[in-house]
Amino acid sequence: MGELRRIGFIGLGNMGGPLAKRFAQTTPLVVFDLDQSRIDPIVALGAKAADSVADLAEKTDLVFVSLPNSETVKEVVLGDGGLSSKLSKGSLIVDMTTGDPNMTREIAKILLQMKIEFIDAPVSGGPRGAQEGNIAIMVGGSLEQYNRISPILRKISTNVIYSGELGSGHAIKAGNNLLNLICRLATFEVVSLLVKDGVDPETAVNTIQKSSGRNYATEITLPDNILSGKMNQGFTTSLMYKDSNVALNLASLHDLEMPLGTLASALLSEIGNDFGWQADLSTIALSYEAGTGARIRPKDRSK
Numbered sequence: 001m002g003e004l005r006r007i008g009f010i011g012l013g014n015m016g017g018p019l020a021k022r023f024a025q026t027t028p029l030v031v032f033d034l035d036q037s038r039i040d041p042i043v044a045l046g047a048k049a050a051d052s053v054a055d056l057a058e059k060t061d062l063v064f065v066s067l068p069n070s071e072t073v074k075e076v077v078l079g080d081g082g083l084s085s086k087l088s089k090g091s092l093i094v095d096m097t098t099g100d101p102n103m104t105r106e107i108a109k110i111l112l113q114m115k116i117e118f119i120d121a122p123v124s125g126g127p128r129g130a131q132e133g134n135i136a137i138m139v140g141g142s143l144e145q146y147n148r149i150s151p152i153l154r155k156i157s158t159n160v161i162y163s164g165e166l167g168s169g170h171a172i173k174a175g176n177n178l179l180n181l182i183c184r185l186a187t188f189e190v191v192s193l194l195v196k197d198g199v200d201p202e203t204a205v206n207t208i209q210k211s212s213g214r215n216y217a218t219e220i221t222l223p224d225n226i227l228s229g230k231m232n233q234g235f236t237t238s239l240m241y242k243d244s245n246v247a248l249n250l251a252s253l254h255d256l257e258m259p260l261g262t263l264a265s266a267l268l269s270e271i272g273n274d275f276g277w278q279a280d281l282s283t284i285a286l287s288y289e290a291g292t293g294a295r296i297r298p299k300d301r302s303k
Contacts, residue, residue: 006030007152008060010053010076010083011097012038014234015123016066018130019096021045022156023064032056057086062152063093064121069242070099070170074107077118089115094149096137098122098177098243101167101250104140108166119145119166121153122173126220127234134158140169171250177243180216182264187217188288188296195294202227221282222296229298231282238277241268 009020012033023029024045031042032050039049050056053076056063063083067073073095077083083093093111095104099120108118119141129135136159139146146162153160163169190213194204205227209218225233244265251258268284275283285296 006060006062008032008050008056008063009042009047009066010056010063011066012042013066013068014127015130016064016096017042018127019064019066019123019135019156020047022130022133023047026155027152030056030059052081053083054081054086057083057091061088061091063087063091064096065093066096068097068239070097070103070107073097073099074103077107078110084111084114084116087116090117092117092119092145092149095120095170096123097170098173098239098246099170100246101140101170101174102253104167104170117141117145119149120169121149122169123157124173124176125159128220128224129157136161138163138169138172140164140166140171142166170246174243174246174250177240178247178258178261178264181240181244181268182260183215184217184221184284185264185267187213187215187222188284191222191296192288192292192294195296196292201294201296225282226285226296227298231285231297232280233282235281236278237268237272237275237281237283240281241265241272241277244268 007023007027008030009023010032012020012031017038020031020042024042024047029047030050031039031047032053033039043049050059065073065076067076077093104120111118119139121137121139123135123137125135133156135157137153137157138161140163150160163172191201191204195201205218205222208214225231248258248261248265271284271287275286289295
């Protein structure tokens with residue numbers, strides 16, 4: 001892999017959009033998304049829009065993809081008119097999707113025959129971390145690939161981590177999201193208990209955040225999205241369910257029991273069925289309010 005100069009970005013959703021914006025502020029960039037409304041704000045920052053995936057591939061030799069799942073990545077990379085049909089030899093694809101590590105290795109093996117490199121670099125920290133430039137980026141690939149790509153990734157975040165060989169980034173991200181889900185559900189359970197016993201929800205969250213029970217839910221989810229009444233984290237229930245099950249499927253491959261993870265996934269499945277799979281993950285609050293009668297959101301909110 002020689003020096004990579006021409007950068008492309010495919011997938012400009014809740015996570016990819018903020019990351020692409022950070023690139024566009026410092027680096028010549030070509031972007032593509034099926035939704036034109038996602039492209040326009042990034043073009044306004046100086047990026048150029050591609051007409052298709054293949055068009056982007058012809059104009060770049062380093063492509064970042066941030067898509068819903070590994071199946072979509074495989075189609076964008078290897079399908080008809082996909083990246084592999086037009087990328088030159090020596091190009092590199094960086095998969096920022098929360099993906100399946102085994103499918104990542106499968107895609108990379110096929111691309112290797114075309115002399116195109118493929119590494120995983122999923123992110124964690126939510127839209128806020130992406131916007132602020134401190135999101136965790138977990139890179140899976142050879143150390144040589146990491147050393148080449150890390151200076152470019154540091155244009156969008158101060159937290160770039162070498163996770164290990166190919167697929168390691170996706171494995172860690174899936175495990176992280178399963179742990180996030182377990183902690184999130186446990187936090188809502190405990191906060192509901194405290195509110196039911198008469199504790200103000202903001203006092204409960206602030207106190208836990210300064211104590212040993214602190215976690216992402218007490219630091220970000222509850223203050224920013226629930227106690228504020230915003231109820232919009234920018235991450236759907238279906239995506240969290242998909243991510244947690246990537247980790248559970250990985251555990252199954254290794255014959256590991258995951259009782260807490262399995263329970264958390266089952267509880268999330270009930271929430272998805274009750275409130276809709278495309279609903280924002282913040283609806284977890286609605287589920288606990290309905291089940292316990294403890295009001296966590298501001299009481300002046302009618303919904």
